[in-house]
Amino acid sequence: MNYQDFLSTIITKLKEHFDDTVSLELQTVTKNNGTLLDALIIMNPDINISPTIFLNPYYHRYLSGITMEDICDDILKTYEAHRPSESIDITFFTDFEQVKERIIFKLVSYEKNKELLEKVPYFRFLDFAIIFNCLLNADSEDYATILIYNSHLNYWGVTANTLFSYAKHNTPLLLPYQLNNMADLLKDMLPDDADSEALQPMYILSNSGKVNGATCILYDGLLSQIAERLKSDFILLPSSIHEVILVPVDQCEELCAFSSMVTEVNETQLTDEEILSDHAYYYERSKGVLAM
Incomplete structure (x- = not known):
């Protein structure tokens, strides 16, 4: 068939x-x-x-x-x-005063979304694009958003800068970040005699809903806080649009090898719509900068 x-x-x-x-x-x-x-x-x-x-x-x-x-x-x-038990009144979406507290941002690939970016407000960040949603439900099982288009800005009479200002404030509050040690997550999967402490330290960064959690790297000051907590620079692996993996390192010599790892995971483990980027990034603690 x-x-x-x-x-x-x-x-x-x-x-x-x-x-x-x-x-x-x-x-x-x-x-x-x-x-x-x-x-x-x-x-x-x-x-x-x-x-x-x-x-x-x-x-x-x-x-x-x-x-x-x-x-x-x-x-x-x-x-x-x-199945929802009742209808949702979305008339609020016509009133920016009711929408503004629900505006969040989302991180996507710039190159892979150029057609969409012609229709929506966005900002460039490295090789990403920051786009905007109105969050209806943050539950991971019934996560629901409305994508904000240029036409919505025209109707509301607001600018992309206004969206960004609200999203920068709202997103960490509505979808707080979660940072987990991968060794802790792997303990139940390893043999009893395996030493999880011997694994290379890796940390999974996502949000509370586990949906579009890679956006957490935009949270104001968060990467700097994590670097200070780890007392190290780190390599950032965009494992999907839903999460990133942080690997503490002393120097960025290993970046090429990690980029190859990202490419392999994208080709073998992810669906097309889950891919965020094809390479790794480096966060330098002393400068507070994330670079390609």
């Missing part, structure tokens, strides 16, 4: 589980890095929002031998687990 037939079959089978008042629609959604995904939207007439269920991964599961019945069951379970 080819992919288009797979999508049609999914819709046909799922419709059997709903009455005629519920609509099932397929929408093509542009994700990070220009990745296009097919999303299933199941709309109840009494509720104005619905969880977005991406079907592309399910096709890969079908090709690996998972039955269509099991796939449909999983989609229905996902829908039930995330």
Whole structure:
């Protein structure tokens, strides 16, 4: 069964589980890095929002031998687990006074998002772009945002600088950072006789929601605080848009090797929309500067 037939079959089978008042629609959604995904939207007439269920991964599961019945069951379970119980009043989005306390920023690749950047306010940072969202829900299971476009700025009568000012204040408060020692996370996975203390020190930096957590590197003064705590320069590995890995080092001679590691992880472990960068960065404690 080819992919288009797979999508049609999914819709046909799922419709059997709903009455005629519920609509099932397929929408093509542009994700990070220009990745296009097919999303299933199941709309109840009494509720104005619905969880977005991406079907592309399910096709890969079908090709690996998972039955269509099991796939449909999983989609229905996902829908039930995330189905909202009531509508959301988004009329607040027309009033900047109600929006401004929810404005956050997000870090993405500049090169991989040039088409999107023609439509949204952004700022350059190294080889990244800083874009802006309105945060609706910070729960990692139901994380929800509205992307802010240039048209929204025109409607509100505000500038990109205004967005940045609010995002700089709001994002650390709404999505506080978390720094974890990787050795602590690996303890339960290592053999009993393994010495976790012998591992090269590495730290995972993300936010409380574990979504778009790489943005924490923008938090005012945070990298400097971490460097002082570690009493070391560090290499920053952009492991995905959701987190970065910090590796304390004495000098940046190892940067090329770490960049190769980032490239390999991007090619073998991440989906296209999860990639943030193809190389490593170096934070110099004495200068308080993150560099490519």
